[in-house]
Amino acid sequence: MTSLPPFLQSCDTATAAACGIREGNASDSIDGILPRYVAEPPAPEAVARLLASASRAGASVVVRAGGTKLRWGRPPKPVDLAISMRLLNRVLAHAHGDLTATVEAGTRVDDLNRELARHRQWLPVDVAFDGATVGGLIATNESGPLRHRHGTPRDLLIGVHLAMTDGRW
Numbered sequence: 001m002t003s004l005p006p007f008l009q010s011c012d013t014a015t016a017a018a019c020g021i022r023e024g025n026a027s028d029s030i031d032g033i034l035p036r037y038v039a040e041p042p043a044p045e046a047v048a049r050l051l052a053s054a055s056r057a058g059a060s061v062v063v064r065a066g067g068t069k070l071r072w073g074r075p076p077k078p079v080d081l082a083i084s085m086r087l088l089n090r091v092l093a094h095a096h097g098d099l100t101a102t103v104e105a106g107t108r109v110d111d112l113n114r115e116l117a118r119h120r121q122w123l124p125v126d127v128a129f130d131g132a133t134v135g136g137l138i139a140t141n142e143s144g145p146l147r148h149r150h151g152t153p154r155d156l157l158i159g160v161h162l163a164m165t166d167g168r169w
Helices: 012-020 044-057 109-117 135-138
Strands: 037-039 061-064 081-084 092-096 099-101
Touching: 012 044, 044 061, 061 099, 092 109, 099 109, 109 135
Parallel strands: 037 081, 061 081
Antiparallel strands: 092 099
16 A cells, blocks of 8 residues: 555554555546556545545545546546445345345446346436446436427436545445
């Protein structure tokens, strides 16, 4: 692990160690901007603690997972910390009788659809990018022609747990 950056000094050492904080490299670039540091938290609570620590220090943060839509919108200003949702990629529950699933933000849409297909179900959204994640779909509300029949990703969302910048999740 890279030595803890100054803006994460208030983050507990267990969280920092679990998140594998490292210096950013070329593969972490966000629309041409290289983040100073990258973290890969293994749990939602760790995301919240990272956000709280970065917020207290006024550090800039970008949250990413599949990275399929990082070029959408304006390029970010210098990024102090990129938080990767890569490890938060599980289908936590699938209540097929209720037509609901609980997933983590870094879950790839194709992985979710494979799980849903076991019960002849699918997430009725058009995905333009291989590797797109559920978190990215919700963040951008990416939708194609299926939205006219089934709605957009945000229309299909029943509930959400968020990591907040004050450390709550």
